[in-house]
Amino acid sequence: MNEDTIFGKIIRGEAPADIVYQDEHCLAFRDLYPAAPTHILVIPKKPIPRLCDADEQDAALLGHLMLAANKVAEQEGLGDRFRLVVNNGAEAGQTVFHLHLHVIGGRSLSWPPG
Ligand code: DGP
Secondary structure, eight states, X not given: OOSOOHHHHHHTTSSOOOEEEEOSSEEEEEOSSOSSSEEEXXXXXXXXXXXXXXXXXXXXXXXXXXXXXXXXXXXXXXTTOEEEEOOOSGGGTOOSSSOOEEEEESSOOOXXXX
């Protein structure tokens, strides 16, 4: 679970990614398998595997990721029409064990998700 992931390689510049935003604490890049016209992943530079592995010390970082998602959505022209998704654990659909927020938009989104 604590092993390096493809996202760790992207953070270190060892794997390519279409990066759309970055700052001291996080990185945002286009999902390789987009589920919508706009599908961007926002990840912390700190390698937290799953949301449930975060603790109180990560509170500011988690807030920072949400605000970074807002910036990305605005930058992408999504206005107030976008969704954030965090898959936590394999049974919830998580495949890359480095915490990430999916920023999804550019089409109408139904509810509940699958
Ligand atoms: P999740 O299923 O929530 O763990 O989402 C992982 C997402 O990561 C999935 O939508 C596909 C994307 N992904 C997997 N490998 C790569 C990669 O090498 N580059 C990019 N940009 N996205 C990737």
